[in-house]
Amino acid sequence: MADALPSFVEPLGNGLWAIDTGFHRDRFDAAYLVADGGRAAFVDTGTAFAVPRLLAALDALGLPRSAVDFVIATHVHLDHAGGVGQLMQALRGAQLVVHPRGARHMIDPTALWQGALAVYGAAQMAQAYGSLVPVPAERVRVTADGETISLAGRPLLFAHTPGHALHHHCIWDARSQGWFTGDNFGMAYPEFDVGGRAFIFPTTTPVQFDPEAMRASIARLTAPSPRQMFLTHYSRITGVADCAERLLAMIEATVAVALARRDAPDRLQAITSGLMALYGDGARAFGVALPDDQIAALLRDDAALNAAGLIAWLDRPSRASATPANA
Structure with missing residues (x-):
């Protein structure tokens, strides 16, 4: 039987849960758990320090570690994928699903670490991100644009979405009629919500921001008239058309x-x-x-x-x- 949910796990319905990774502050950085038919997938992981929370979410929901088929990184920035290697060590049956431009950084994270080190410095890297663990190449699956993978019959469609990063893809979950958007549909902190509406703004962090590509990706994400978006920073937003208009502005x-x-x-x-x-x-x-x-x-x-x-x-x-x- 599942345990009571920890305070950092939020049920979203449709077999989805948001997990507050604890990065920087509460309700700043989310990972997601998708569960269906006794199988599960994580979308983004947070940093290495978040892995115990992700595993605790499985335990609370009564899901064995062997139930996790996929660990999906929307892109390989460390607040999204820094904990991938440690999580994959704990989930021996899971595949890592990643954009083809990001795969080599998960297999050998040396260049990824050095790039982040140049931005943040050694002290902040140790305090905020911990360490990076490589993922064996045979456990890495790269996506094609428009590809669908099945989680116990639940389709998850991948769209390559540059703008924030060239190694970014978003994931369409038909059951919830929502996208897991990583950083390509902006940031919307709960502290700024007004009347259930999200104050949203883009993230242009180094080094691959491209406004034209970002606008095109946003148009692609809104084309199927999604009911909701699942942001990493932070969590679910609704009123997607209104958010998209304000984000573009x-x-x-x-x-x-x-x-x-x-x-x-x-x-x-x-x-x-x-x-x-x-x-x-x-x-x-x-x-x-x-x-x-x-x-x-x-x-x-x-x-x-x-x-x-x-x-x-x-x-x-x-x-x-x-x-x-x-x-």
């Missing part, structure tokens, strides 16, 4: 902030400040009533990381999507 405004400050002496500081103003003003206009200092505290790290990603985009030759040496 925020992408335009974000690009404008970067272009207006591309020649500033300290671009990182200038773009970060511009994004903080954009997010803060946007939150106020949306109806968020939190104190200014709390809004700033919740958004400061995102603004800095998004600014760094915008600088990478500004400096890309012809601002065309290109695979960097470490990606």
